[in-house]
Amino acid sequence: MLAKENQEYIKDERSIQDEINNCLDNSVSFCFNAGAGAGKTYALVESLKYVLNSKKILTYANSKALCITYTNAAKNEMRDRLGNNEQVVITTIHDFMWELIKRQQPLLLKVHREKIVSELNKINTLLEEDKKCECPDELESLLDNPEFIEQFYKSYSLNKPEFIANMQEYVQGEAFEELKKRFGNFKARINSLIKKKNYTQTLSNIDNKETGFTKVKYKSTYNRDNLNKMYFSHDTLLEYANKIIVTESTDIYKKMIVDKYSVIFIDEYQDTTEDVVMILKMLDDFAKKKNYNFTIGYYGDDVQNIFNKGIGDKLGEKHPNLKQINKKYNRRSSEEIIGTINKIRNDKIVQKSIYEDASGGTVTYCIVKDEDNFSESIQKVTEDYIKKHKNINQVDEFACLLLKHEGLSEIQGFKELFDSIKDMPKYKGDNYKQINTEFLSNNDKNLGYFLLYIKNLIRFKQLMLDKNTPIKTIISYVKDDKDSRKLTFLMLRKFNEQFIKIENESKESTLSEYLERLIKVSKEEILVKNLLCSIFGLDKEIIELEDIKNSAVNFFKCEDNTEKVNVFFYLSIKQFVNWYKHLTREMSINMNYLTYHNSKGLEFDNLLVIYDNIFARDKSYFSKFLTNLEGEGLSESKEEKWREARNLLYVACSRARKNLCMVIKESDLHEISEGIRALGFSEKSI
Numbered sequence: 001m002l003a004k005e006n007q008e009y010i011k012d013e014r015s016i017q018d019e020i021n022n023c024l025d026n027s028v029s030f031c032f033n034a035g036a037g038a039g040k041t042y043a044l045v046e047s048l049k050y051v052l053n054s055k056k057i058l059t060y061a062n063s064k065a066l067c068i069t070y071t072n073a074a075k076n077e078m079r080d081r082l083g084n085n086e087q088v089v090i091t092t093i094h095d096f097m098w099e100l101i102k103r104q105q106p107l108l109l110k111v112h113r114e115k116i117v118s119e120l121n122k123i124n125t126l127l128e129e130d131k132k133c134e135c136p137d138e139l140e141s142l143l144d145n146p147e148f149i150e151q152f153y154k155s156y157s158l159n160k161p162e163f164i165a166n167m168q169e170y171v172q173g174e175a176f177e178e179l180k181k182r183f184g185n186f187k188a189r190i191n192s193l194i195k196k197k198n199y200t201q202t203l204s205n206i207d208n209k210e211t212g213f214t215k216v217k218y219k220s221t222y223n224r225d226n227l228n229k230m231y232f233s234h235d236t237l238l239e240y241a242n243k244i245i246v247t248e249s250t251d252i253y254k255k256m257i258v259d260k261y262s263v264i265f266i267d268e269y270q271d272t273t274e275d276v277v278m279i280l281k282m283l284d285d286f287a288k289k290k291n292y293n294f295t296i297g298y299y300g301d302d303v304q305n306i307f308n309k310g311i312g313d314k315l316g317e318k319h320p321n322l323k324q325i326n327k328k329y330n331r332r333s334s335e336e337i338i339g340t341i342n343k344i345r346n347d348k349i350v351q352k353s354i355y356e357d358a359s360g361g362t363v364t365y366c367i368v369k370d371e372d373n374f375s376e377s378i379q380k381v382t383e384d385y386i387k388k389h390k391n392i393n394q395v396d397e398f399a400c401l402l403l404k405h406e407g408l409s410e411i412q413g414f415k416e417l418f419d420s421i422k423d424m425p426k427y428k429g430d431n432y433k434q435i436n437t438e439f440l441s442n443n444d445k446n447l448g449y450f451l452l453y454i455k456n457l458i459r460f461k462q463l464m465l466d467k468n469t470p471i472k473t474i475i476s477y478v479k480d481d482k483d484s485r486k487l488t489f490l491m492l493r494k495f496n497e498q499f500i501k502i503e504n505e506s507k508e509s510t511l512s513e514y515l516e517r518l519i520k521v522s523k524e525e526i527l528v529k530n531l532l533c534s535i536f537g538l539d540k541e542i543i544e545l546e547d548i549k550n551s552a553v554n555f556f557k558c559e560d561n562t563e564k565v566n567v568f569f570y571l572s573i574k575q576f577v578n579w580y581k582h583l584t585r586e587m588s589i590n591m592n593y594l595t596y597h598n599s600k601g602l603e604f605d606n607l608l609v610i611y612d613n614i615f616a617r618d619k620s621y622f623s624k625f626l627t628n629l630e631g632e633g634l635s636e637s638k639e640e641k642w643r644e645a646r647n648l649l650y651v652a653c654s655r656a657r658k659n660l661c662m663v664i665k666e667s668d669l670h671e672i673s674e675g676i677r678a679l680g681f682s683e684k685s686i
């Protein structure tokens, strides 16, 4: 199966590549839109090879082809496929944007300053809107006492009675009444006032060109800005780049970019943000107006847009006049699966297999009883399935996709951690959905900033336990850039010994105990101190557990109820390790469980898709699609939700190469049975 190519289709596939090549020869920007498994990555690599072999495209001195991928993993895959070549730059969107603007320090300072002013305005509005506070001036005057501020942060993550007791010495009169009456708000207000004071100070430092305030930096390891420390993270990077290139840049600057890169390819364009598309469009318009040799090629599939920040099907609107090139062949899946995924997407792209021997796959559904413990029944189904398919031996031969975190976290051994996250005020109400990206994304850039700190801590722990980790990697965590002293072998050896000792003592520990051990050693050992500073974004000589807890209180919005943060810190370190292993897919074959979202870009011979209809507090997440496949009679907002469900189901089902099986609970079946049969699923027991 999937071995004999149809020569006529192959000829046609080549003519599609010729169409792309023709665009490259004539500087016509284009959008190559093709369904799942069409070989978009392959076409992109072919396009790059064509550019390198052509004498007509990279004509300016030193001009290069640029290929922008969405993640580091995609970047590495592309590099593996193409090999090293000086004329091709393969990079992620963030690294590329930073490359473009990092030498524009005066403009960067200007937009950074504007951002601080806008943050200050937001704080002022927030403070003004809080009409309930009866003594705003008294609270503001507390900031004049540095001892108060010190005690405030030391006590920040304590519970209400302890916090009030610690504040008693510094807060009197009306301010103390306010603290007792509105505990959470008191903390939030003081926090905002301190921020306001710090921003105001930073503005003055920038204006006076104080040391340390003449340059702004992008930090790719954090998911959070620290505007006062003059660094910013991914989202702000795109915002700054957009302002600098689209609004502030001169023609000379635009010409420099266009001279340097005659061709820009964007992989998975549907996930690109509007900010980035605006920059690309502006460069394209500029080059066309001046008649420069310059092409932009977008590669992707608008139906596979499952992250809400992406441009999705709005590309044509935001970057008009692109030549549309579509491809209708599928190189991944059996005929049966292609039939089903065509019906799910139900648009102009109706795929057929490029192979003559594509039939023989299966598209089925099986019914499971509504057991109390659904996770257990999924595990059982998985085991039975693997037993029955004796040819499943490798990780890419089987996966089981789940929609919801609950079941998945239980199976993968981090349920208590998930329960603690779910309980955080940050994820209440509509924000519940954010857990999927901020806690469970396999792309670090999407993780919530505090959760990325914890992931990096566990990553470091795992790296230290792996004998193959290069010393250079360890040094990148423990070296302080500001410290010019050399790291000696002796220092590293001692660090290693201490770390392993802590590891051995912490096997059954909680996160809090583990951190406390590290913190204790950090008081004497500079490398451990550097490690904690680098992981948690701290800039302190002496680190306390409160520094890390305070960050959690802010991130999880627990000012009012710090107990929830304690629950998080009292979880077993094993819960965090299992979460980490799940995100990095360090699991065995029969543990190859993924969320629908994280399966994007992957492929498996055999795929179990666990049907679930409750997602992000929506109780008819997939049934709204499966009971209305044509999307008829929907209001604008309902249509958006319908499309979101359709796209996610498409991404999930199109990961299968040979056998696709949907597992459905008995109680869910009735509502959707007509829909799934219309899509080509037939009933079969496992």
Ligand SMILES: Nc1ncnc2c1ncn2[C@@H]1O[C@H](COP(=O)(O)OP(=O)(O)OP(=O)(O)O)[C@@H](O)[C@H]1O
Pocket: 034, 035, 036, 037, 038, 039, 040, 041, 042, 043, 301, 304, 331, 332, 600, 601, 602, 603, 654
């Ligand atoms: N020209 C080709 N010759 C042989 N195999 C190919 C070719 N193009 C693609 N493939 C194979 O087909 C499969 C699908 O290709 P690829 O992953 O590039 O598709 P895609 O369009 O990026 O899919 P998706 O959008 O679903 O992630 C892969 O296994 C890939 O190796």
